Amino acid sequence: MVRKRLVEITIGAGQRQCHLGSPGFGNLTIALPSVMHERQLMETAAALAWQKIGLSLCWDVVNQITNIPLSLYDRKDRLFWNLSKSGIYTVKTGYVIAKEEKEKTNQRLAPDPETSWEIRKHTVWKTLWSLNIKMKLKHFLWRCLQNGLATNEALYKRFGIGNKICHCCGEDMETIEHIFFNCPTAQVIWKIAPVRWEGLAKLQGNLWRWWEAVLQAAKETQGVGRIQLTANILWQIWKARNKFAFQQEIADAKIIVDKAQQEWIEYEAAKESDTGSNSEPGKATPIQQRWEPPKEGTIRINTDAAISAKMVRSGLGIIARNWRGELVRAKGITARRKGIAATEEALAIRGALEMAQLAGWTTIEVQSDCKHVVSLINTDNVQDCSLQTILEDIDVQKRNFESCTFTFVPRTVNQCSHELAQFAAKATRSFEWEGSFPIWLSSLVRKDMGVVTPFCN
Numbered sequence: 001m002v003r004k005r006l007v008e009i010t011i012g013a014g015q016r017q018c019h020l021g022s023p024g025f026g027n028l029t030i031a032l033p034s035v036m037h038e039r040q041l042m043e044t045a046a047a048l049a050w051q052k053i054g055l056s057l058c059w060d061v062v063n064q065i066t067n068i069p070l071s072l073y074d075r076k077d078r079l080f081w082n083l084s085k086s087g088i089y090t091v092k093t094g095y096v097i098a099k100e101e102k103e104k105t106n107q108r109l110a111p112d113p114e115t116s117w118e119i120r121k122h123t124v125w126k127t128l129w130s131l132n133i134k135m136k137l138k139h140f141l142w143r144c145l146q147n148g149l150a151t152n153e154a155l156y157k158r159f160g161i162g163n164k165i166c167h168c169c170g171e172d173m174e175t176i177e178h179i180f181f182n183c184p185t186a187q188v189i190w191k192i193a194p195v196r197w198e199g200l201a202k203l204q205g206n207l208w209r210w211w212e213a214v215l216q217a218a219k220e221t222q223g224v225g226r227i228q229l230t231a232n233i234l235w236q237i238w239k240a241r242n243k244f245a246f247q248q249e250i251a252d253a254k255i256i257v258d259k260a261q262q263e264w265i266e267y268e269a270a271k272e273s274d275t276g277s278n279s280e281p282g283k284a285t286p287i288q289q290r291w292e293p294p295k296e297g298t299i300r301i302n303t304d305a306a307i308s309a310k311m312v313r314s315g316l317g318i319i320a321r322n323w324r325g326e327l328v329r330a331k332g333i334t335a336r337r338k339g340i341a342a343t344e345e346a347l348a349i350r351g352a353l354e355m356a357q358l359a360g361w362t363t364i365e366v367q368s369d370c371k372h373v374v375s376l377i378n379t380d381n382v383q384d385c386s387l388q389t390i391l392e393d394i395d396v397q398k399r400n401f402e403s404c405t406f407t408f409v410p411r412t413v414n415q416c417s418h419e420l421a422q423f424a425a426k427a428t429r430s431f432e433w434e435g436s437f438p439i440w441l442s443s444l445v446r447k448d449m450g451v452v453t454p455f456c457n
């Protein structure tokens with residue numbers, strides 16, 4: 001397992017140097033010219049800096065560098081300590097890592113399988129209980145991993161009752177692994193499920209080991225979602241197995257997968273609307289379904305990002321409306337890069353603040369449907385080296401307003417900026433409208449308000 005790099009360089013205004021440690025290129029330190037427009041940077045960098053270090057770099061590397069968002073301010077590039085939330089080195093985190101390293105060395109010298117097994121077990125339980133899934137699923141998985149499910153094999157082994165063969169297929173002993181992986185229905189399920197664990201096939205003989213490996217995905221992009229969906233699939237397989245065992249009802253593999261997916265999506269949506277509202281605990285508030293105008297005197301700015309991986313393009317959509325719901329400014333930023341979702345969403349928010357400052361607004365509310373970035377801004381929690389520069393810019397920008405808030409809204413509330421971002425991703429260059437707007441955008445805004453009488457823009 002490759003450990004996350006301990007120290008990275010956060011690029012501020014990109015004045016000093018850029019450090020690349022991408023696999024395949026080794027570690028490369030390149031002097032970057034001072035703040036530049038992306039295009040300029042690409043050209044100058046390609047022409048000068050690369051020559052200077054005598055390397056002919058492939059475009060992948062150039063892209064990696066030019067895709068690093070630079071600060072709007074004269075911020076210095078600096079080291080980012082990945083083990084603390086702020087990126088600043090603390091003795092405590094340093095001590096923890098030093099201790100870990102020492103333990104590892106000791107283990108290598110005198111391997112103690114008993115200890116490592118204990119640690120692994122502890123990690124699996126800890127991760128299971130911290131998963132963002134329904135409590136019933138956690139209990140279910142806990143029982144599975146403890147070998148506590150009443151499978152035919154378990155009942156036969158423990159109480160000497162029944163037939164240990166799988167009633168569904170009659171082909172093998174009904175162990176927990178047979179139900180989840182080897183029974184023909186299970187095999188079809190994993191073939192059609194939107195989540196794949198093909199690399200873990202060799203671990204399917206032992207559910208515990210398989211699940212432990214599945215949990216490793218938590219560190220990957222979308223990994224947590226894949227684990228959550230997997231938990232739902234296992235649960236639905238077990239439910240279908242029981243339905244067959246007790247009611248002789250055969251469930252179709254596709255229906256099992258659909259149910260798992262549906263339950264997962266519903267749980268995620270319910271959770272999102274929970275955290276999206278500022279309601280007092282215990283007080284049920286209806287889920288906000290559509291855009292609502294802000295308080296009088298406030299400008300509400302909705303932001304969104306769209307990424308077209310196929311076209312290697314990113315689009316940012318920024319829409320400002322007043323308390324009457326009227327469109328006052330709209331901006332689309334287009335970039336030729338394969339953006340990373342969180343970075344692009346943060347850039348859209350930064351773009352919104354730039355627009356607001358330019359327009360001279362004093363009281364603004366910024367809305368985004370990216371919960372992750374909104375919570376990073378509101379909690380002052382960085383934890384992400386690549387986002388740090390943008391988040392710090394936002395922190396500086398927000399002080400220019402009398403009032404500046406950031407809220408998460410579900411996609412349904414953010415439809416206009418979503419459409420505008422999609423439009424920007426396809427556009428050939430960035431654009432900004434003020435006073436008069438394209439008809440399609442005005443009608444989207446009216447639709448957002450659910451108003452029959454059209455506004456005059």
Ligand SMILES: [Zn+2]
Nearest residue numbers: 166168169183
């Ligand atoms: Zn079977």
